[in-house]
Amino acid sequence: MAHRVTLIPGDGTGPELAQALETVIAATGVDIEWDRQDAGLDVMADYGTPLPEHVLASVRRNRVAIKGPITTPVGTGFRSVNVALRKELDLYACLRPAQSLEGVRSRYHDVDLVIVRENTEDLYAGIEHMVGEDAAESIKIITRKGSERIVRFAFDYARRHGRRKVTAVHKANIMKCTDGLFLRVAGEVAERYPDIEFEDRIVDNMCMQLVQKPELYDVLVLPNLYGDIVSDLCAGLVGGLGVAPGANIGDEAAVFEPVHGSAPKYAGQDKVNPTALLRSGVLLLYHLGEDEAAARMQEAIAAVIAEGKKVTYDLGGSAGTQAMAAAIAKRIGG
Numbered sequence: 302m303a304h305r306v307t308l309i310p311g312d313g314t315g316p317e318l319a320q321a322l323e324t325v326i327a328a329t330g331v332d333i334e335w336d337r338q339d340a341g342l343d344v345m346a347d348y349g350t351p352l353p354e355h356v357l358a359s360v361r362r363n364r365v366a367i368k369g370p371i372t373t374p375v376g377t378g379f380r381s382v383n384v385a386l387r388k389e390l391d392l393y394a395c396l397r398p399a400q401s402l403e404g405v406r407s408r409y410h411d412v413d414l415v416i417v418r419e420n421t422e423d424l425y426a427g428i429e430h431m432v433g434e435d436a437a438e439s440i441k442i443i444t445r446k447g448s449e450r451i452v453r454f455a456f457d458y459a460r461r462h463g464r465r466k467v468t469a470v471h472k473a474n475i476m477k478c479t480d481g482l483f484l485r486v487a488g489e490v491a492e493r494y495p496d497i498e499f500e501d502r503i504v505d506n507m508c509m510q511l512v513q514k515p516e517l518y519d520v521l522v523l524p525n526l527y528g529d530i531v532s533d534l535c536a537g538l539v540g541g542l543g544v545a546p547g548a549n550i551g552d553e554a555a556v557f558e559p560v561h562g563s564a565p566k567y568a569g570q571d572k573v574n575p576t577a578l579l580r581s582g583v584l585l586l587y588h589l590g591e592d593e594a595a596a597r598m599q600e601a602i603a604a605v606i607a608e609g610k611k612v613t614y615d616l617g618g619s620a621g622t623q624a625m626a627a628a629i630a631k632r633i634g635g
């Protein structure tokens with residue numbers, strides 16, 4: 302039976318990246334029926350919002366979506382579509398694998414990390430106010446429920462993907478209540494997974510260790526703000542935005558998307574690198590239980606990049622988005 306998946310091409314370079322994704326997924330032979338939904342800048346004139354209700358309804362119905370980047374309009378009062386999707390669908394886990402790929406310029410070669418970032422709490426709750434004119438206060442929220450479900454997600458992910466270790470990252474030495482609760486809950490959850498090693502690191506030390514010895518780490522689980530910062534650090538370890546995939550996952554739905562934005566200056570030029578969205582597509586296939594096709598697609602992406610002939614400008618080549626996708630699709634086809 303076909304998998305029904307919501308496809309949100311997005312705006313800026315999103316639509317051309319989505320086209321590349323469709324080409325490559327078709328080559329895997331996995332039967333996907335795309336439920337195409339437009340959101341972002343281009344629909345604001347028609348619907349008065351960048352995220353119309355019927356787009357959310359589609360994701361709720363299909364329970365799985367993949368999206369291209371969407372521009373956040375500045376100064377219009379509209380909140381980011383990306384943040385709205387996470388909030389509306391309670392997508393509490395942000396998953397960001399960071400793996401070295403041969404052929405991608407980077408200072409590091411043996412990085413194989415998975416960052417699991419909590420998506421709903423922490424200073425990101427945005428509860429802040431001015432105290433008089435010259436001071437401001439922001440409230441950091443950490444709950445047992447929020448901590449427990451994200452740490453459980455990290456351990457379940459580790460188990461399903463044959464990972465050996467989970468590291469909880471925090472600053473519990475200073476923030477004894479909030480990060481202390483996160484760390485305590487992480488330790489409790491870890492006891493239920495005796496087959497997976499558990500350790501913790503203070504976030505500043507973690508950053509230094511990731512830069513010096515990234516190969517020592519495996520799955521990292523972090524509260525929202527540290528997760529935001531450390532996941533970009535890890536993307537930097539493996540070659541940056543053009544290749545970094547991501548997913549936002551909750552109990553009711555999952556939305557896969559590249560880490561990068563809409564790169565508006567390149568829109569319509571068939572120029573940007575499709576790898577980040579394609580690797581998000583690999584995560585999507587695993588999520589759908591299509592493990593064998595996911596592995597084939599990942600291998601084909603890696604092979605085309607390693608070969609270096611049909612790659613985009615940021616990888617040192619001169620191929621366009623669709624030519625790179627076509628080379629990957631051809632490779633999958635054998």
Ligand code: NAD
Nearest residue numbers: 369370371372373383542543560561562563564573574615
């Ligand atoms: P960006 O990621 O669009 O661009 C940053 C730099 O990386 C630019 O030089 C861009 O050309 C380059 N780049 C990005 N993706 C690339 C790719 N696939 N291949 C090659 N080069 C690539 O970040 P920005 O300029 O800060 O943001 C532009 C818009 O995107 C903003 O409106 C922002 O809010 C939005 N945004 C959306 C998402 C999302 O949809 N999840 C994420 C981040 C930013």
